[in-house]
Amino acid sequence: MSDHTQKIISPVDGSVYAERPIARDAEIDAAVSSARAALPEWRAVPIKKRADYMLAFLDALVAMNDEITVELAWQMGRPVRYGGERRAAEERVRAMAAMAEEALKPYVPPETPGFRRYIAREPLGIVLVIAPWNYPYLTALNTIVPGLLAGNAIILKHAVQTLLVGERIDQAFRRAGLPKGLFHNLVMSHEQTEALIRSGRIDHVNFTGSVAGGRAIERATAGTFASLGLELGGKDPAYVRADAKLDHAIENLVDGTFYNSGQCCCGVERIYVDAGVYDDFVAGFADLTRKYVVGNPLDQATTLGPMARSSFADTVREQIAEARRKGATALINMKVDGDRPGSPYLAPEVLVNVDHQMEVMREESFGPVVGIMKVRDDEEAITLMNDSPYGLTASIWTQDMERAAEIGARIETGTVFMNRCDYLDPHLTWTGVKDTGRGTTLSKYGFDALTQPKSFHLRAV
Incomplete structure (x- = not known):
């Protein structure tokens, strides 16, 4: 330049x-x-x-x-x-x-x-x-x-x-x-x-x-x-409780994770799911993710365009590789034209068997990748959601509004969502905590x- x-x-x-x-x-x-x-x-x-x-x-x-x-x-x-x-x-x-x-x-x-x-x-x-x-x-x-x-x-x-x-x-x-x-x-x-x-x-x-x-x-x-x-920065978490309406949670969390190729300040970057619904949630989430069409953004058929720069895509590739070295399993493994090191074109990926020793669960990804972790109960979910240097938004997926408010009060974040994510309501303040x-x-x-x-x-x- x-x-x-x-x-x-x-x-x-x-x-x-x-x-x-x-x-x-x-x-x-x-x-x-x-x-x-x-x-x-x-x-x-x-x-x-x-x-x-x-x-x-x-x-x-x-x-x-x-x-x-x-x-x-x-x-x-x-x-x-x-x-x-x-x-x-x-x-x-x-x-x-x-x-x-x-x-x-x-x-x-x-x-x-x-x-x-x-x-x-x-x-x-x-x-x-x-x-x-x-x-x-x-x-x-x-x-x-x-x-x-x-x-x-x-x-x-x-x-x-x-x-x-x-x-x-x-x-x-x-x-x-x-x-x-x-x-x-x-x-x-x-x-x-x-x-x-x-x-x-x-x-x-x-x-x-x-x-x-x-x-x-x-x-x-x-x-x-x-x-x-x-x-x-942000590393926005979602928590899917056992009483969540699962199809609604899957549809909205897939969109909240991958819209704009994951390049959203309030995009979902890590998901914690109650053990009782974990298998069904992961299966549905992966199935819907496989329906993305990665390609030229000028094509009306494309639903996931390139990342803004190849260096951003390479950062996500490195996070995925590091997680896999530490035992994570990649569920999608989608083959798309141009998806290689040094290219901004990057397929969406869903990782399971993840933990907080992996960068993908701790550091901002800002790309089309998400880690999904199984949790025992609300207490474990709250602890993991707060185990981050960032706090912009957090979403809770449940049919119990009172419990969502109680959990939300304990999450270190600027905005608490229930049954939605990745959205700014102009009548509510937009703010963050921590870094x-x-x-x-x-x-x-x-x-x-x-x-x-x-x-x-x-x-x-």
């Missing part, structure tokens, strides 16, 4: 799909100055009017969806049959626009005669969004939309693998007529990004990516007093993360 450009190497065929010049330092400086200058006028715009801009932006983005779907296949390998990220983007943007006024209204404490007291929520200022490639629209919009609704300006630095996403978002805001200066899409190097954070000109940083990347971001913010939102990160997006609490409380204590004399 040239020092002056960034290239998208397509996982479809290894070609250079697009190449863009890296921003000059003067361009970055001008973008920050423009964003700062736009803030006072934007703060004066009523929230309802800001929401109208967001809905017009959404309409513009949706109008491009056919092209976006093909671009995503070329950039990161998701099959075109899934139609991009349109449906979830619509749900989230509409939900955040609808809840903004209520979420951002002042808090008024109990009345005291002769006083007017309230806490207003003021924008932080300039928000830097550093977005990942795996769900390149959704992860960016999680902060961009509430950030603008709350009165901030946004600078987006998108992942190299999905550079065109930033351009599409910029186009949609232009078509929506968003006032000048409030949104900037910048192609920056890691060094430029860190320098911008260290400059003290950024008020909040939202980063989705690796644990190592999160530590680098945190180091860069040191001393600037910028606030921080980090969503980092998965800090901060929150979505829900009314997502607005809290993008604003500063300001107290008013007014006395009549």
Whole structure:
């Protein structure tokens, strides 16, 4: 890669799909100055009017969806049959626009005669969004939309693998007529990004990516007093209890494991199954997994495309090989064209006879592989689910809602699901614990993360 450009190497065929010049330092400086200058006028715009801009932006983005779907296949390998990220983007943007006024209204404490007291929520200022490639629209919009609704300006630095996403978002805001200066899409190097954070000109940083990347971001913010939102690694567990509706659990957990070739922040990476239903669950899970069609994501018949990069696929291959050396059994062993070391094309795999001495049960895989373990009871399942440095989501498959809530209260995670997985509800907060990160997006609490409380204590004399 040239020092002056960034290239998208397509996982479809290894070609250079697009190449863009890296921003000059003067361009970055001008973008920050423009964003700062736009803030006072934007703060004066009523929230309802800001929401109208967001809905017009959404309409513009949706109008491009056919092209976006093909671009995503070329950039990161998701099959075109899934139609991009349109449906979830619509749900989230509409939900955040609808809840903004209520979420951002002042808090008024109990009345005291002769006083007017309230806490207003003021924008932080300039928000830097550093977005990942795996769900390149959704992860960016999680902060961009509430950030603008709350009165901030946004600078987006998108992942190299999905550079065109930033351009599409910029186009949609232009078509929506968003006032000048409030949104900037910048192609920056890691060094430029860190320098911008260290400059003290950024008020909040939202980063989705690796644990190592999160530590680098945190180091860069040191001393600037910028606030921080980090969503980092994950190793999300599922627990199938003896009373689970088995066909429902199998269907949803196979999809939750392998959708997007397993490249989901909240994808299922390890499954614990009650001994009483273990054999039936494993048999059904393996049978359904064998129905995946691995191939070119531009083909409507393909249900599992390539991973975004060959190095990611090789990491999963190494985890599978290590697990097998330690005694794991691979159930699928599917032969597909192109599945070899150094290729992003990777068949789905299900491993049994696994334990927590194996990387595949401890370290993030972020690919189409899952380990399934037999457990005696709830206590063993809880212990194993918590035996991880990460905590984003966990799912419990049962027909006992009270018991699911009791188990969920003991799991170290940001979100507890019952009888579903791999989904973000925009009315619930999206957060992680342990090495998965800090901060929150979505829900009314997502607005809290993008604003500063300001107290008013007014006395009549």
